[in-house]
Every structure is written in structure tokens, then in C-alpha cells.
Amino acid sequence: MKKIRLALLIVVALLAIAVPLYAQDAGLTLEGLAAKVEAMVELVSTMSDRLSSYEERLAILEATDTPTATPTPSPTSPPTATPTPTSQSPAVTISRNMNVRAGPGTNYPILGQASTGEQYPISGKNPAGGWWQIIYGGQYAWVYSPLVTATNPELVQVAPVIPTPPPTPIPTATPVPPTPVPTPVPQAPSDPCAGIGGDGCKFRLRNTDLRNNGGGELKLFIGFVHEGRGDEVQGIGGSYYVELHKDGVHVSAVNNSTRGGNSTHQGPQGNKYNYLKAVPLSQLPGGNVAGNYTIFVRDGNGERDSQNYYFSVSGGNGEVWLIFAQNN
Template identity: 35%
Template sequence: MSEPRRVSGEPSGVVPDALYEQGMAHYQRREWHLALDYFERLQDVDPNWPGLASLIDEVRWFIQLEQVHPDADPVLPERAAPSRRFKGKIRWLAPVLIGVMLTALLLWWQAGLPGLGGSLERDTLYNRGQASLSVGDYVAAREAFTQLAILSPGDPGAVEGLERATRLERLAEAYQAAQSAIADEAWDTAEERLRQVLAADPAYGDAADLLAQVQRERTASDLFAAGIAAYDSNDIPGAIGHLERLVEADPDYQHDAVRELLFVLYVRDAQALLATPDAGQDAIRKAIARYGKALSLRPRNVQAANDGQLANRFLSVRQALDRSDPDAAEAALAAIMQVDTEFAGGQAAEMYYQLLTARADEARSAGREAEAVAALQAALALPVADVSIAQAALQINQPTATPQATATPVVAPTPYVEVQSDTLNVRLGPGTDYPVLGQVVLGDRFTLVGRNEAGDWLVVCCVDEQAGWVTARLVSTAADVGLLPVGLAPTRVPTATALPTVAATPTVPATPTQVATELPTSTPQPPPPEPSTPEPPPPPPTATPPPR
């Protein structure tokens, strides 16, 4: 018998696949000893190689079968008979050998097939579970890993996969509940569900970003509700505060509704600040700022723009009063009254009324009765609640029936205008195409003596002792321009003097009714004829064009 042959000189560190391939090569060539050597070495390297034990048993069986009939000696030719007997035995053993080989192969196949089939099923279930997890089908994943755990109890992949599928399924349910709560604006519920998700998996999808959004939405919702409640309770500054914080926290929250409400609140707060009796400069400046914010929301709102301009002029009134300049304050208030007599909730009219009555008292004390009457009449025309002071003062200033020293009529008082522009041209006619007579500056006052047909150009007196024309939009006056005569009046200003004392020989006296009709409460009429012929007025300067 031949001895088993061993392969020597093999390098260390041979991989199992190489050992298996070498052994199979010798197996196919029926080199059983060499094949057995490689298979045994493979068993030392990897004892769990699939089917290796069965393969080694088969090779040993073939070796034993080979040892049953050793090789014949080729050197003995004279022993021809034994050779023929050997060939007979071979022919008899060949079917037996083939049957044994088939039986061995069948046994090996039956031993290896269950393991191979079970492994394939385990791999299929595991891969199915992982694929279901990747697409978010946690129910299918849980079912696959459950089947894998039943097929292979204690399998680490099955245990880990089943635990992960169950956990992700709970997280998905909590996330979906948070989404539903957000749709219903149930911010507390949404935050609770999202916190549950993040506690289990801090990196779960967009749960962190969604939680931040929920917190912003809840804050914005609370601020909006607080703003509405403050508005309903007429707490205008409080409502503005809540809504301004809302815009800062979330500019897109109910964008149009918030801005429309803020516009209304800004305007109302500005009006309330201006309507405060004796409002100071700080309150007026705050009102101006409110109008500015309102216009930033609705830049084309004409009413807010006009009220903002009047508020700036109202500030100049307060500044003039604070520096004891009643004339400037009166001029600014007169300009405001021409635009809106109800401005600042009537406070502008009240202030103007007080200034006019104070000026009337001053004029009466100085003997300027005509100026006092004009101021009192302007005060009576204002929309104020109590005009009793002006009424009483006007009755005191009514002239009594006294003898006239001469037949010269009492000159009716004329109102004045105050320049509202930094510089203003006084022209020789009612239009910019007329030559410039002179220039006047802001705050200058002139007597108002006439107008043109449209009333947009006024005659004032005097510049260099000459009457001229100014545009009505750049001056302010408390007079009713429509009662002024049309055309250019005499260049010298009629002097409003006190009634003369009684002379030694009185002339025909003027009745009280006759004097009253000459006051500026009605349309001026030409004076009645007197016993003596009055002196004619001086002719107008030749440089002045006739009225057009």
C-alpha cells in the first residue's frame, strides 16, 4: 500500500478559499491523499466551513476503498493469470463502487441541504426586514424580524431588528400625532409629541426643526391673542406692544391681518396723544412717530400723511408756547384751522381760542378796539365747547351811541395775514407774471385788504408803503377771505383809531345800529353820505396795475 502524501513547504497565512480550491482540484483528479491534506488544513483554519466535515469523511472513505485493492505490480509479466483475475474483480467492483459513491453523494447532499436552505431563508427574512425599515414600513419590518426570531431563536440580527422596528414604529406614530396637532394649532400637544420623539431619537428626521417652529407659532399665537384682547379693552399702547413683539418674533404670522390692525392702532394712538389736554412736546413727538409707522405700513394713505404734517405744525405750536411766543403759536394754529378745525380732538381749536381771547384782552387794554373785535369774532367762529368769554368780551367792546366830532366815518378794522414760508414774494399783481415789489420772511404780518376773484391771491399792505399781492397758500389768516373786496385797495393802511371825543358843537350822531353794520361781521358796505363831503382818498400809485 502507498502511504498518504502530505504537502510540505506551504507558506503560512493561506486563506481558506485557497485551501478549499486546492483540495477540490485534487478531489476531481482523485488524488485522495492530497485532497484530504488540504481539507484537514482548511478544517484547522476554519472549523465551521459549510459541508467540510462531510467532504472529509467522503475522501477518507475513498482512501479506504482504494486500500481494499492495492495497485498491481507491473514488473511480473509472467503472472498473466493474476492480471486477468484482477480485471475480473475490477469489472465486478465497478458497479459497487459507483453505487457507493452515489450513496455517499446523496447522504452528503441530504446533510448539507437543510443547513443551506435554512441559511437562505434567514438571510431573506433579515434582508426583507432591513429593506422595510429603510422605506419606513415598520409593520412589515416587525413581521419579518418576528419570523426570523421564530426560525432562529436568539439570533442577534432578529432581536436587534425587532427592537428597532418596534421603536421606530412608536416614533412614527408620535411624529404623525404631532403633525395632526400642528394642523389643528394645538401647540401644546404638538410640542409634547415632538419632545417624546426627540427623547427617543434626537436625530429623528426634522423633529428638532419642527419643534422650534411649533414654539414660534405658539408664541406668535399667544401674542396675537393678547393684542386682540388689549384692543378690545381699548388698551391701545398695550395692543401695539403685543403686536410689535409678534412681528419681531414671526414676521409671516397672519401677515396682512397683523399689519392692518397695527396701522389702525398707530393712527388711533397718535390721535389720542394729540387730543390730550396740554400735551407736551414728548407726547406730540411720539404721535408724529406713530404716524410715521402707520405710513410705513400704508405709504399711500392720504389721511395719515396729512395728519402727520399737521402734527408737525402742532409741535411748532407747543414749542412756541414753551418759549413764550404766542404770536408764532397763533399763526401756526391758524394754518392748522384752515385744514382741519377738529384736529387733535379739538385741542388745536381750544388753544387757538385761548390765544385769540388773550390777544383781544391785550388789544383792548392798549386801546386797539378794532383788533380786539377781530380777534373775538375769530374766536367765536371756532368749534369750541364754551365761547362765553369771547361773547362777553365782544359785548364790552361794542361801541355806544356817542356824538361824532366830525362827519368822518369810523374805519372798519381789517384782519391780518402771517407769512408761513421762509421767503415770500410780494408782487404788483395777482400772479407770478407780475413784477416783484419786495420780499417778506416767515412770521411777518401784514394787513389784509383785498383779494382776487378766485381768492387765491390776497392784497396786503404795505411793503415800502405800497400795497401788493401775495399767494394765499403761503400765508395764514383767521379772516373770511370771501368777505374781502375784490381788487387793489388804497396803498396806505387805514388806521383803526378810537372814536373821537365829543366836540363843542356836535354834528348829527351815528346810531348804534349804523356803527354795528360797519363792523366786519357782515359784508362791508360803502359809507352813508354825511352832511359834509369827506376828503377823497389818495390815488393809487402809478406803478401798480389796475385790478384784474
């Protein structure tokens, strides 16, 4: 703009020099020259006015701010808070305090709890329709449908991804203590005298005395006495006899052929022994006198007249003295 003004000044200066020369050559009068100068001044003035108008427009353009490009905001991540369901979107309202689980079943882990009155958006359901998939704390979770109230459930589709159920724990067998085996109660030996009529089994073994005879034979001395009558000898005349077993085997040599006799023998308990029987080793089980013996009394009719009684013989103590007594 300054260059244009300078050019105008140069033009005016040149006119100031050239006009008089032109007037002189052209033979113009002073009035004609003045008219020419006035026309030139008017032209210069017009050009100056246009120049000023141009300068004002240029100033206005320069003073206008250049528009600045508005930056496009970068997208922000959605908040992780549970979105508030709208009136049109499916949602559940918790009817009672309940567990929120990682899958549609009580075998899934518990993620947290939901309280009565809370609302959560529904994002799906299981194929059976018994569980709702909800948005809970920014993640998918599941609630049991009978414990909630669903809004717009007809809009809910089966969830595309349903968590795999956790493996069912194998129950550890509880060790069962062994059934205690009851200790057998020893049975009382049957009473060999049961059911016997008359006076029953009236004799009992009162005295047992063993003497050493070298063990060459078993020699039995037996006295049958009536204790209530001062040990009166019974069986005189061959009434009573004994049956003998050694180590569970019947000694057949001791039988009813030998009975209480009329004569008595002096022994450890006095002159009361009216039965004598010698058994050789050949007729004893095992061929010796040592062993465990069972003996009982029979009466003149062969009926049992005592319980079983027991004695043992060892070494050479083959001489056995026994007193069977009765009270009545």
C-alpha cells in the first residue's frame, strides 16, 4: 500500500513540472491552463479517495480472526458401572436379598449379593428360562428368576455364551467304622441232670486227692457217703458206679461192671472208700495216666446221679481218691 501512495506523489510531481511546459508549447492561456490543472487535481483526488477505500477494506479483512479448526473429541470408554435400565429395556427388580452367581445354577461361584429393590439390566437367559443373565458391577452375572420381577421379559434372548458348569466335586467316602463283632457269651453247659425225675442228681464231688503210684496204671478209689448222716457210706451192695472220660474219650473199662462194694478202704479222708477200679495203661487213651478227666455218678438203674466233675493227672500220680457226697 505504501508503494501505491509513493507512485501517486511521483505522478503529481511530474504533472507539476510538465503542465507549464505543455501550456507553453500548446499556447494555452492562463485560464485554459487553470482548467487543465483543476481537472488533473480532481483526477488525483478521485484516485486518492479510491485508494483510501481500498485501504479500509483491506484493514477489515486483516482484522478478521482466521477460523481455528475445532478438535474432534476422542471417544471415551463406557463406564464400568452398571447401566441404569430404561423403561423399554428388559430389567429385573430384586424381590428379596439373594446371591448373584457366575452362572445359571447354584453350583456356580457366588460373585456377590443383590438387595431387595435393586434393579439390573437383563442381557440374556438360560435355555430353560429359570435364570436371568444381568449386568452386575460391569460384568455378566446370573440371578434366579423366581426371586426377581422381570420387566419386558419377552424381549430377552438366550445368552450366546453360558459359562461351563464347574466340575462336581467327588464326595469323599466317610470311613465307616467296622461293625463290632459281639463277643460270644459263653453258654452255660447244658445241665445233664435236667429232666431227671425222682431224687435227681444228688451227688457232688467233695474231695479229690492224688497219690503217686509210678504211673503204671490208673487206680480209682471212690467213696459214696451220706453227708447228712455223718458220712455214712452209701451204695453198699453194688448200687452206685461211675462213668469216666479221658481227654474227651470214653474209658470203656470203667463201667457198670464195677460198683460200690460191701468192703471199704482206708484213704486220705478215712475209711470211706467202697469202690475200687484199676485200669491198665493199654485201656487208657494215649497209653498213659497223664491227662484231663471227666467223671460223673450213675445209680443202680443206670440213671445219672451227678453233674460232670473234672480232675487232671500228671506225671506218675495215677492213684486217685474221690469222695462223692449227698446231703439228704
